[in-house]
Amino acid sequence: YLCEKNEISPNFVVICEPSSLKLALGHRGRAMLTITTEGVSSHGSSPELGVNAIYKIKNIIGRIEELQSKLAADNTSGSVTLSRIESKAVSLNAVPDQCKLYLDRRLEVGETETSVAKEMDALVEGTKAIWEIYEITDKTWTGKSVSCRAFFLPWELKEDHLLTRASIKAVNDATGKKATLFKWNFSTNGFASASKMGIPTIGMGPGNPELAHCRDECCDISEIVGALKFYASIVNNL
Incomplete structure (x- = not known):
């Protein structure tokens, strides 16, 4: 700019x-990525009437941990960190109808958006979860609005x-x-x-x-x- x-x-x-x-x-390099699952809200006293979005994402969390172990064993690859988990519910006594994971994927030279996309596809395979590259939005100290697609190559x-x-x-x-x-x-x-x-x-x-x-x-x-x-x-x- x-x-x-x-x-x-x-x-x-x-x-x-x-x-x-x-x-x-x-x-x-650094890529900030999100994985989102959708559920169905219900009252906390009747969880069987809803679909808990947090439970739907638990298997993906295990896959992320396995991916990091694989990357750590390969000196030519970067790393992945599950840095935040968010859920959305109408109240604390309701089944959450959305859960979102935030991933910090560090990239070595040779890793590309295409190779990372294959990893992300594998993480959500067999689920209805959706992954995206995080869009950073913020304001500078002068008040100017800025946005940035969070995929930065090494x-x-x-x-x-x-x-x-x-x-x-x-x-x-x-x-x-x-x-x-x-x-x-x-x-x-x-x-x-x-x-x-x-x-x-x-x-x-x-x-x-x-x-x-x-x-x-x-x-x-x-x-x-x-x-x-x-x-x-x-x-x-x-």
Whole structure:
């Protein structure tokens, strides 16, 4: 949005998320998915007169757990997390007529919307449940309404790319140490720059990425200084 509004066409992008001053050459993709079952409402005192939507989805929950075990055994695949369960009923003394699961599916390079669709079809096979890609809707701090289809592909930058080579030299100039290369396990707005817009992107920032969003997240001042030196140095090396 910012690039389109301001007619900006960056040659390169540097993501400043925590990396312990290592160079991040990419990260996993992320898909937010929902699975919904419909039931029939009845009074809680007569559950036999209704169809409980929560009970209809219990077998799918087991399939999701099995899918994660399968993905964990395959180093080329991502992961899946059942992150939320919602049900809808007219009151707390009524049989719920809808149940919805929210899945956080992390993607490795090579996994696509087609491959994920096959997984989701298998999860709901033999049921009347419906799966969808989650549509994110929100408002920015200015009040602008935004929406986004929550399927973001993974990305990676090659080690021999100009941006990588310049970044390696910038790390050496800034810290006096040899650069360490890795890929983030979490996700950043590199989704937009690298995956969607095709802009060569690399990551480097102060702070331990394993502490991101944790209660005791902290950042060493020396790493902040090192990162600032890197940001200044990389401009001179490109």
